[in-house]
Amino acid sequence: MDNSTQFSVKVIKGGPxxxxxxxxxxxxxxxxxxxxDKTFFCRCGHSNNKPFCDGSHAKSDFDK
Ligand code: FES
Structure with a gap:
């Protein structure tokens, strides 16, 4: 992989x-x-802007 496509993924508990x-x-x-730069992707399924996180996880019971 060259530098133009390098990235890392972090899983936030209860979040994106x-x-x-x-x-x-x-x-x-x-x-x-x-x-x-940093981009936040929804894991909880509650975002109104999928595939991106819109902060809706904070109002849900998603805790994985
Ligand atoms: S992880 Fe789904 S809205 Fe943030």
Whole structure:
């Protein structure tokens, strides 16, 4: 893997995946977005902005 696609993933207990680094995201719409910083992805299923975390996990009973 070259530096343009290096990233790491951290799992926050009761919260999102935090993806850090450079990566591309292929969305169901066919759009491809590039990210180069921390991005938060929903794990709880409650976000109104999936696949991204919108903080809704804090109001849910998700604790995994
Ligand atoms: S993990 Fe944050 S809204 Fe789902």
């Amino acid at each position: 995946y935090v993806v850090s680094g450079n990566f591309k995201l292929d969305l169901p719409s066919g759009e491809v977005k590039e990210y180069a």
